[in-house]
Amino acid sequence: MQQLISVVKSDNYLSANSHPSLPFYRQLGRTDLTVSCLGIGGGGGISSEDTIYAFEQGINYFFYSSDLHHYTYINMADALRQLCGRGSSVREKVVLATVTYIKSPESLFGILIDQFEELGIDYIDVLFWGWVGDRDAVVIQDCLEHSPHLRGPNTVYQRFVEETYGVSERLKKMGAVRYIGASFHNLNHAQAWLNHPYLDVMMVRNNPAHRTAQKKIFANLDPEDPQRSGIVTFKSIGEHIIPHPTLPEWCWRPDIPDFYRYSLSQNCVDVVLMGVTNREEIDQAIAAVQQGKLSPKEIDYLNLYSDMVRYNIDIKNLPARELFRLVRQGKN
Numbered sequence: 001m002q003q004l005i006s007v008v009k010s011d012n013y014l015s016a017n018s019h020p021s022l023p024f025y026r027q028l029g030r031t032d033l034t035v036s037c038l039g040i041g042g043g044g045g046i047s048s049e050d051t052i053y054a055f056e057q058g059i060n061y062f063f064y065s066s067d068l069h070h071y072t073y074i075n076m077a078d079a080l081r082q083l084c085g086r087g088s089s090v091r092e093k094v095v096l097a098t099v100t101y102i103k104s105p106e107s108l109f110g111i112l113i114d115q116f117e118e119l120g121i122d123y124i125d126v127l128f129w130g131w132v133g134d135r136d137a138v139v140i141q142d143c144l145e146h147s148p149h150l151r152g153p154n155t156v157y158q159r160f161v162e163e164t165y166g167v168s169e170r171l172k173k174m175g176a177v178r179y180i181g182a183s184f185h186n187l188n189h190a191q192a193w194l195n196h197p198y199l200d201v202m203m204v205r206n207n208p209a210h211r212t213a214q215k216k217i218f219a220n221l222d223p224e225d226p227q228r229s230g231i232v233t234f235k236s237i238g239e240h241i242i243p244h245p246t247l248p249e250w251c252w253r254p255d256i257p258d259f260y261r262y263s264l265s266q267n268c269v270d271v272v273l274m275g276v277t278n279r280e281e282i283d284q285a286i287a288a289v290q291q292g293k294l295s296p297k298e299i300d301y302l303n304l305y306s307d308m309v310r311y312n313i314d315i316k317n318l319p320a321r322e323l324f325r326l327v328r329q330g331k332n
Contacts, residue, residue, distance in 0.1 A: 019291060019292030019293055019294070019295060020292055020293045021292045021293075022037060022261070022264055022265075022289050022290075022292050022293055023037070024036060024037055024038075024058060024289060025037070026270055027270075028095070028126075028201060028230035028270050028271065029200065029201060029228050029229050029230025029231065029268075029270060030200060030226060030227045030228060030229070030230065031126075031178075031179050031200055031201065031230055033095050033125060033126075033178075033179070033230075034060075034095075035060065035061045035095050035270060035271050036058060036059045036060045036061050036271070037264055037270070037271060037272065037289060038059050038061070038260065038271070038272060038274060038285050038286065038289060039059070039061035039062065039063055039097075039232065039271040039272065039273045039274065040054050040059060040061070040062055040063065040076075040273075040274055040276060040282075041062075041063040041064075041065075041073075041234070041273050041274065041275055042063070042064055042065065042069075042072055042073030042074075042075060042076040043065070043069055043072055043073065043275045044072070044274075044275035044276055044277040045072040045075050045277055046075060046076055046276055046277055046278065047075050047076070047079075047278075048075065048076055048077065048078035048079035048080075048082075049079070050276075050278055050279045050282065051076040051079035051080070051083075052079045052082065052083070053279045053282065054276075054279070054282050055079075055083060055090075055094070057282060057283070057286060058286070059282070059286075060093055060094050060095055061095045061097065061271050061273075062076070062080060062083070062084075062094065062095070062096055062097065063097045063098075063099065063128075063273055064076065064077075064080060064096070064097070064098045064099070064115075064119070065098070065099050065100075065101075065130070066098060066099075066100060066111065066114045066115045066118065067100055067101055067102060067111070067114070068099075068101045068130065068131075077118060077119065080096065080119050080121075081119055081120050083096075084096045084119060084121050085119060085120035085121055086120055086121065086122050086168060086170075091122070091170065094125075095125045095126070096119075096121065096124055096125045096126075097124075097125060097126040097127075097128060097181065097201075097232075098115050098124050098126075098127055098128065099127075099128040099129075099130040099183065100115075100127070100128070100129065100130060101130040101131050103129055103130075103132075103136065103139045103140065103143050104139075104143075105142060105143055105146040108146070108150065108157065109157075109160060112157060112160070112161060112176060112177075113164065116161060116164070116165060116176075122168050122170040122171045122174070123170060123171055123174040123175060123176055123177065123178060124176065124177045124178065125178050125179065126177075126178065126179045126180070126181045126200070126201050127150070127151075127177045127179075127180060127181065128180075128181040128182060128183050128201070128203060129143045129144070129180075129181070129182045129183070130182075130183045131183055131185055132182050132183060132184045132185060132186060132189050132190070133185045133186050134185075134186050136186070136189065137189055137192075140182060140189060140193070143182075144180065144182065144193065144196070144198040144199055145198060147180045147198040147199070148198070150176075150177050150180065151175060151177050151178060151179055151180050151200075152174075152175040152177075152178065153172060153173065153174065153175040154175070155175055155176065157175075157176045157177065158171065158172075158175045158176045160176070161176045179200040179201060179230075180198065180199060180200050180201070181199070181200060181201035181202065181203060181230075181232070182199055182201075182202060182203070183203040183204075183234070184202065184203065184204050185205070187204060187212050187213055187216045187217065188216070190202055190204055190213075190216065190217055191216045191217060191220070194217060194220060194221070194229055195221075195225070195227060195228055195229050196229075199229060200229065200230060201229065201230035201231075201232060202217070202229045202230065202231055202232070203231075203232040203233070203234055203273070204217055204231070204232075204233060204234070205233070205234055205235040206218075206233040206234075206235075206236065206263050206266065206269070207235060207236050207237060207238050207259060207262070207263070207306065208259070208262055208299075208302040208303050208305065208306035208307075209238055209306035209307065209309065209310040210235070210238065211303065213233070214266055214267075217231070218231070218266050218267040218268055218269065219267065221267060221268040222268075223267065223268050228268065230270050230271075231268050231269050231270050231271075232269075232270065232271040232272075232273055233263045233266075233269055233271070233272050233273065234272075234273045236259045236260055236262070236263050236272055236273075236274070237256055237259045241254070241256060241259070242309065243305070243308075243309065244305075244308040244309050244312070244313065244314075244315070246308075246314045246315040246316065247305070247308065247315060248315070251305075251326060252301065252305075254302060254305065255284070255288075256281070256284070256285075257284050257285045257287070257288030257289075258288065258294075258302070259302075260272045260274065260285055260288060260289070261288050261289065261291065261292075261293065261294050262294055262299065262302055264289065264293065265293040265294045265299060300325060301325070301326065304322060304325055304326055305326070
């Protein structure tokens, strides 16, 4: 063991210059939306002041819930009214994603009233059907088959919004909802809808302790395919930020932004959704992205690091090969 420790302390690992860059802006799948690779959801209770700060730092993807955990999301509502409300001078620079967990096309008129009334908006960039779980195969099909009647201009929903809130040039051009997304907790359902014409953007869990999306979703996407689904990841950290108690002090202990880089280093991930709580966390996340993608060895390390936590693996019980993987990989 002492011999391995000396290897760690003397090794220079990979230089920072060896990390491929992470473009801060990219196209969201087959949509025409240009998104920042870091997105902000209101689930962390971020304030409107810090939401505006995030926009000023270049983050333009914001995720808002109108009917689940609304008591935390509401803290960012004033900022979204400023950025996305009727008359905003920066609306076209913002990508507003909203979600409903009421998976019922019959409820759509009421859902849109809630969101348009609260935020004072002309249109939604991406409307997500939320939390598609194990028993939702039939209901999500019903919801997504409604896509042609919901997204884009000249739909019944656009006319409904115009009748309720008045006509605007933006609403006439964009429609009430531009694109349709779904947030999947069952990855078999997600796989079945991958690249489907009814679903523009897919949101899935991904972190080093839960890697199923990498096999079922990311591996089945072609970055050169102009019709591929847009991909947003959530739960980048989970409960696995705390190291296993048997992890030696000289091993790399990743910070929260390292887990954002982990997701953004995967194939075709467009946005990683963050539940940040303040502007300091925003600054840390942006600084981490500027370091570029994680190397394959760093990804390998985080996989093992998180497996130790998830499965409560004592370092003493690791096979020699696994132990060597762990101690060789330090943070650059």
